[in-house]
Amino acid sequence: MPGMPANRKKPQCLYALFLAAFCFSLSCTRETPAKSRGAVIAEEQAPEDRQTMAVVRTGTEPFWFELAAGGPRLVPSPQHAAMEPFVPWKLSRYIAAFLADESRLVAAVNQEGFLVFEFPEKGEIAFYYYPDSEWGGYSISSVFWFGQFPAALLARDEIFSDPKPPPNPASWYFDGTVLKGFEPAAFAVPSSKDGWETVDILWGDTWYCRKLRRGPGLAGEEAYLKAADLADRGERSSGEAFLRAALPKNAAEAPVSPAGAFLAGALEAAGALAGKPCTFNTVSPEFKAPRVFETGIESDITELLSASAYYRSDAALALLPDGRGVFRGESHSGDFALPSLPEGYAYTSICLVGENNGTYTIIVSWEEQEDWNVGAAGFGMLEIGF
Numbered sequence: 001m002p003g004m005p006a007n008r009k010k011p012q013c014l015y016a017l018f019l020a021a022f023c024f025s026l027s028c029t030r031e032t033p034a035k036s037r038g039a040v041i042a043e044e045q046a047p048e049d050r051q052t053m054a055v056v057r058t059g060t061e062p063f064w065f066e067l068a069a070g071g072p073r074l075v076p077s078p079q080h081a082a083m084e085p086f087v088p089w090k091l092s093r094y095i096a097a098f099l100a101d102e103s104r105l106v107a108a109v110n111q112e113g114f115l116v117f118e119f120p121e122k123g124e125i126a127f128y129y130y131p132d133s134e135w136g137g138y139s140i141s142s143v144f145w146f147g148q149f150p151a152a153l154l155a156r157d158e159i160f161s162d163p164k165p166p167p168n169p170a171s172w173y174f175d176g177t178v179l180k181g182f183e184p185a186a187f188a189v190p191s192s193k194d195g196w197e198t199v200d201i202l203w204g205d206t207w208y209c210r211k212l213r214r215g216p217g218l219a220g221e222e223a224y225l226k227a228a229d230l231a232d233r234g235e236r237s238s239g240e241a242f243l244r245a246a247l248p249k250n251a252a253e254a255p256v257s258p259a260g261a262f263l264a265g266a267l268e269a270a271g272a273l274a275g276k277p278c279t280f281n282t283v284s285p286e287f288k289a290p291r292v293f294e295t296g297i298e299s300d301i302t303e304l305l306s307a308s309a310y311y312r313s314d315a316a317l318a319l320l321p322d323g324r325g326v327f328r329g330e331s332h333s334g335d336f337a338l339p340s341l342p343e344g345y346a347y348t349s350i351c352l353v354g355e356n357n358g359t360y361t362i363i364v365s366w367e368e369q370e371d372w373n374v375g376a377a378g379f380g381m382l383e384i385g386f
Helices: 011-019 237-248 259-275
Strands: 039-044 054-059 062-069 071-075 095-100 104-109 112-116 123-131 138-144 150-156 169-175 179-182 196-202 209-215 221-227 278-283 291-295 304-311 315-319 324-329 333-338 345-356 359-370 373-385
Touching: 011 209, 071 123, 071 373, 095 138, 095 278, 095 345, 095 359, 104 150, 138 196, 150 196, 196 237, 209 237, 221 237, 259 278, 259 291, 259 304, 259 315, 259 324, 259 333, 278 345, 315 345
Parallel strands: 278 304, 304 345
Antiparallel strands: 039 054, 054 123, 062 071, 062 373, 095 104, 104 112, 112 123, 138 150, 150 169, 169 179, 196 209, 209 221, 278 291, 304 315, 315 324, 324 333, 345 359, 359 373
16 A cells, blocks of 8 residues: 555545534634624524534635534634544544535535535525434545435444444435435445445546455455446446546546646646645546546655645636645636644645635635544635635
């Protein structure tokens, strides 16, 4: 297995073989700010099938949230998050990945469920939390679109804890109201009834799946499948094809479109800014699952910097873990720097959610990291301008 990045020691998805009510305490809520600085403008009790909603009007000051027991909680900054014990990444609470479409952003929270961001009016972000107790004790292996529904694949941990029974169901999707378990028809055979567990699903030029056969008297047999559509029956593939699909694509292989040119330019510039080989876990409304691109990787590379990117039809951003970033767009381009995080913390994802006359609203995820472990984790809503 390739060497781990120095700043983030989780296994990289690029080698994907091993791929609440909102508790806004009055004591940590800001004093009512001027509208230009942003505000939490509403909290309301949602129906029982989802947690409390909050609506945030973004402004010149960032808003920070930690992922706490029971749901996200507003904090003055990541430095003020609760002192969470370090837990192996498979068993900790953090944003594993984002998915995006044209009208919303969905974060898959490890051990918990989905966090859904919506945009009711310009300059406003509403978000809802949809936890499910059955996710506890399992890690998110893959995040992807199941048709129009965001979905996640759960897998059991056999490294950091005593093995649990395999998750049943292993795949879950969010139908707009609740989380529902399912099994993609493409990867239903070989069956879980015969001891087969789906451990990875990824999307590249087509859908790929990796299964393991585990249990008493079973020898850890592997199976690989591929399918053009998750609703169709899959066909047998190979480990080599799966690995090729999992490996990161060069930045020059970004989608061929005006927006793809923005993405390639942002990735190359961010790689140069980093000064070392990078992988960029990339989210886009055009992707059925996050995709990984790379800059500067050579055949003998032993260490990579794990970074993030986002692109849509008119713009692209790339973000390094230390908060330095690059923006490329139709009317604006440039470098930017997010607020510095405390030592041992890192930015892990970036998504663009709004724009107003050269000022762009972004959502970023952050983590406190120590080797294979995660302590505090959460997300922020910030504005960057050019």
